[in-house]
Amino acid sequence: MKSDATQVPPMTQDLDRIPLNEVRDLLHIGHKLPFRVLDAQARLLLNEGHVLLNEAQFDSLVERGAWAERSQVEAERVARAAGRTPPAAPPPSLFDRWDRLLWDFDKLSRAPPRSAALGHAVTAFFAQLQALVERDADVALFLALRHDDQRFALYPLTHAMHCALVAVLTARQLGWPAPRIASVGCAALTMNWSMFDLQATMAEQDTPPTARQLKLIRAHPEAAVELLRAGGVTDDEWLTAVAQHHEHPGGTGYPHALTDVSEAAQVLRAADVYMAKVSARATRPAMAPQQASRELFQQRTGDAVAMALIRAVGVHPPGSLVQLRSGEVAVAIHRPATGTQPIVATLSDSAGHPCAQTYRRDTA
Structure with a gap:
């Protein structure tokens, strides 16, 4: 008989969890977290040292069933009793604004699924994302490619936002007007709207998709369109891009094996595939951006959309x-x-030793 000695009984697991709303006195807006925060499935949401941005972020964490480990909480209470005060965080940076936007998107994604205001809310959110892209697209790309914390619980949200970023940059490279760029950006944010929970599960799943999961995956483009229509979205380019973002012009895609696929859907698919390749999963590391661009070029040689994406993000993106x-x-x-x-x-230096100080280099 297989021993269960290494398994923690469920009751013990529950006793080791302290709901986040019970440690509110240890958390301060604008200060670093004294312990890591996990979700109801014990997936990392925020690491120790992460800055708590605002009350809305705290509320989103509580709604996700967030908790902290009892040992870390008790250690922090002992330290506070001894007179230690939490260090203040530096003034909010552009990186912090992106993180705040992520938690705003988390709240939006958990709104009632058939809310009549969904379309307006997504459009307003995209305007905020686009403003940050316009402020510094290189910072946006840097954040999309450097994943210091593998927060798989948030993967559906980060993937959607990063795809919107890449889609916007690609559409600009193609010379699209502002309304079309907004349509494809909103489509990127919502193309997987109907399967966010499944995406989070599969990001850390170490087994092949089940038959039920495959059925949901194949159905998700049309399911997302249904939710968007119920949410008041009437933009044909947005809806068509979502419906067709897994179709291939050669007729090998799904759900309908179309041969005539909209340009916006092709931009969406290219962004989706590129970001999926450069993002880590529990079972595989992230692919280097250079390799992802090379594969995209090889698979879609001469394709205007693929070339626009590669030019937009760069061969060696931030x-x-x-x-x-x-x-x-x-x-x-x-x-x-x-x-x-x-x-x-x-x-690093030329011998491969880590640098105590970084130096800026123009490699041209």
Whole structure:
């Protein structure tokens, strides 16, 4: 008989969990978390040291059934009793604004599924996302490619936002007018609206999809369209892009094996595939952006959408690691105005030793 000695009984697991609303006195807006926060399925939501941005974020965490580990909470209470005060966080950065937007999207995604105001809410949210992209697209790309915390519970949200980013940059590269860019951006945010929970599960699932999961996957484009129509969305380009974002022009896609696929759906599919490749799962690491671009080019040689995406994000997009001729390892931080050689920040010296200080390099 197989021993259960290594398994923690459910009752013990419950006793080790302290709901987040019971430790509110230890948490302060604008300060770093003194312990990590997990969701009801014990998936990481926020790491220790992450800044608590606002009350809305705290409320979203509570709604997700967030909790902290008893040992960490008790240790923090002992430290507070000894007179330790939590260190204040630095002023909010552009990175913090993106994180705040993520939690706003979390709240939006958990609104009533058939809310009549859904379309307006998504459109308003996209306007905020687009404003951050316009402020600094390189920061947005950096965040999309550098995943320091593998927060699989939030993968559906981050994937949707990053696909919207890539779709917007691709559409701009194609010369689309603002209304079409907004349509494809909103479509990227909502293409998987009907299967966010399934996406979170599968991001850390170490077994092949079940028959039930495959059925939900194949049905999700039309299910999402149904939810969007019920939510007041009437934009044909938005709805068509969502309905067709898994169709292939050659007729090998799903759910209807179409041969005539809208351009917006092709942009959506390219962004979806690219971001899926460069994002880690529990069972595989993230693919290097250079390899993801190479595969996209090889699979869609001569395709205008694929070429526009590669030009838009760059061969070495911000967040990607590169090795310089000097032997230094660096991370790309800015796309070049022309050409393919990025601006980078060094991470190691020529011998491969970590740098105490980073140096900016123009690799052109």
